[in-house]
Amino acid sequence: MRGMSLIVQTVARLVAGMLFLFGCYIVLHGHLTPGGGFAGGVLIAAAYILVSLAFGSVENVEQHRYTFSSVFESMGGLGFVLLGLMGYVAGLDFLNNLWADYGTPLRLVSGGIIPLANVAISMKVGAGLFGIFLALGASRFVMKD
């Protein structure tokens, strides 16, 4: 995929980092404010997609990124299922909110496993969306089999 013009590249250089950070903020405050794992994951994916679109890439880099996103996606899903199974380890139900902590407004470290679940979901969604973008738009290598 070819890169875009200097203007786009300059703006992307400024915006991508902020987009990524904003995504992280949405994920980490998912149990307190609107948003959460899905919305934050989409923002993080958007940051990666922006960089890919603006600066372009060659085929083997895309291959590498595709593997990377696939690994992260699996790890996110795995993390969520393992969080659910942790309820068993504690002798409770599946997906039990382990510390019986239903969240305190405006307190970041609260809400039991909900923030952790948000992080897992954001990994799954962010990496998944980036993978979809690569598979659909960026590359021809997925087509070769």
Added chain:
Amino acid sequence: MVPFLACIVLFLFGLYAVLLKRNIIKIIIGFSIMEYAVNLFFAFAGFKREALAPIITDVGMVRNFVDPLPQALVLTSIVIALATTALMLALAMRIYEKYKTFDIAEIRRLKG
């Protein structure tokens, strides 16, 4: 009642596009329209007059919220719609590679 019927009409528009359009991309757009119609329906179902967005910002808040459950459902159904749309577009791309057309009338190697 009227908004609900409007949603159903929108759903039928989408169905029309899916059933009668010949271009694969237009069929996919039809699916998107149907999904939006159902999502809109959910949003209407949770509406309550003079109610707030269901966000707790303070502990002692008066709780006159709209029903937050439909919004969670809409989010879930958007995720599913995303997955199906992405898969459909991927299939459409592969079909275009093999047949060099998006016209379903010309994509007929299978009989029946």
Added chain:
Amino acid sequence: MLESSFVPLLVAIPLLGAFVIPLLSKLWEGFADLVGNLVSVFLLGLAVYGLVHLSTGATGIVYKMGGWLPPIGITLVYDSLTALVVLITNLVVFPALLFSTRYLDQYTGRWKYYTLFMLLLAGLNGVAISGDLFNMFVFIEISAVASYALVAFGTRAEELEAGFKYMVMGEVGGLAILLSVALLYAKTSTLNLADMSQSLAAGGHTTFFWFALGTILVGFAIKMAMVPFHSWLPDAYLSAPAPVTAVLAGVFSKVVGVYAMSRVVFNLFGLSRTTAPAFFDMLVAFGLVSIVAGGLLAINQRNYKRLLAYSSVSQMGYILVGFGIGNYWGVVGALFLVVAHAATKGLLFLSARSIERSTGTRDIDSIGGLEKSMPVTAWSYILGSMSLAGIPPFAGFFAKLLIVLGAVASRMYWLAILAALFSTVTLGYLMKVIGKVFVGRKSTEPTPAQESPPMILLALVILVVVVVLFGIGFQPVLDWVVQPAAEALFGGLAYARLVFGG
């Protein structure tokens, strides 16, 4: 609590498998086979455990996700009907995955196949155990999306076309189900099946009630390929990889179509033959159309896989007729046919693939005399055909006998005669295949063919044993699996009492 805590594992374990496979197969390709088959063995064990657990006297298990109570939290319900569905799902998936280990030698991307298969399995188990309508929809979509991708897995032109066709039909069905869920939520303000059933029972049979029921049934009818919506089925079954076809024909249409439909009709809308005779007559009518159309389309096929696909349409018609008869023996017969047909169709599609693998053709006129060269495959196909056609002492016979008995008990003699008559049509088209493909013809030489590798034969033998056991041991199957499931359906609103523990 601990003995009931296996319920969420039915979904969590295949999901775990689906996420572990892509990671591990980066290290070694063979992990995909290993993990996939381990998961299916484990789930089969869980399904059997669940059945044994229910047979000790409990009417059902209600599992509260995260400890939240029923109308608010997500509940998982494991009653006798669920136990039946989970059992047949994992009973067919286990040999199908064994078959896949050798089948995939012709493809690249082994881990993608297994990941999708695990998602399909998670979705199917999830539909069976979910006690809430929206979760049921989500699991239906998970399994459906995985199956669309699996149908197009070969990425040849025909496979992509069949996949797209299937996807368009399936998604219209999925959206119809979602629309109905939205309608019901707007009306009852709840999603829990038990809570919603009580609310609907209080509301009476209004126009809205029938509209919501009709919308959701259109969705299920598309998923189970009832006759006006059957056009995707033969193409999708022919194009999908053989183990996937076995799961689609054997299990997917049963779980997503029949199970979800019967759960919604009997337990959610609380209908029965006495309260809504016209509705049940309509089910019978649609079932008959499916039987006749499927049977007639199957007779003229020269492609043995397409013939099996149309035969599926016809057999789904029998199941629908059984439910439509609506008395006890009709429903028991329909559920027994669900069990019998799942194993039988799985076996037939797998052995059809084994024939195609050795001979390279799907045309029944260009092969013959395979009984000599591929005895195991040939006999598993023949035994499967006999069960499907309803020859005693196989499972298919008892299922159809029960349906006919049900029709006679309801004084629908014409229906009994028609059902018996079209059973001979089934026998006719299956005998045509057996006569041409397996029994040696005098005029031509037997087609040279090699028996398939042992792993494939093992999968076939497992399914043959299952089919024969369901036939010979039909009394225990009836007592332990099918009749409790029928009672769970006839309980109607007793489902709500089970969930709320009152």
